[in-house]
Amino acid sequence: MALNQQKVEITDRVTGKLENGQIRLYLENEPIGNIQLPEGIQMKLDHHYEAEQNKIYQHVSVPDQSEPRYTDCDEGGWC
Numbered sequence: 001m002a003l004n005q006q007k008v009e010i011t012d013r014v015t016g017k018l019e020n021g022q023i024r025l026y027l028e029n030e031p032i033g034n035i036q037l038p039e040g041i042q043m044k045l046d047h048h049y050e051a052e053q054n055k056i057y058q059h060v061s062v063p064d065q066s067e068p069r070y071t072d073c074d075e076g077g078w079c
Contacts, residue, residue, distance in 0.1 A: 018054060 014032070016023040023035040043051040048059045 018056060021054060 010027060013027055015026050016035070017026065018024075021037050021039075023037065024031060025033045025035065043056075045051055045056070050057045050059065
């Protein structure tokens with residue numbers, strides 16, 4: 001039995017991760033290539049997101065840790 005080569009469209013399955021000034025492309029967990037980013041490129045991100053020094057951050061609201069809610073709990077979980 002002979003095997004025939006075939007071209008399969010995978011665009012919607014490819015993901016990219018920002019790494020060291022380039023976008024590494026993956027198909028599932030397998031690296032398949034990269035996109036080189038030129039120096040001084042600016043990323044335009046949605047509200048609550050920020051790019052800084054080859055990293056992407058999300059601005060989130062977290063509870064204030066200055067007021068612990070549960071203290072002096074026993075091993076059974078009763079406080």
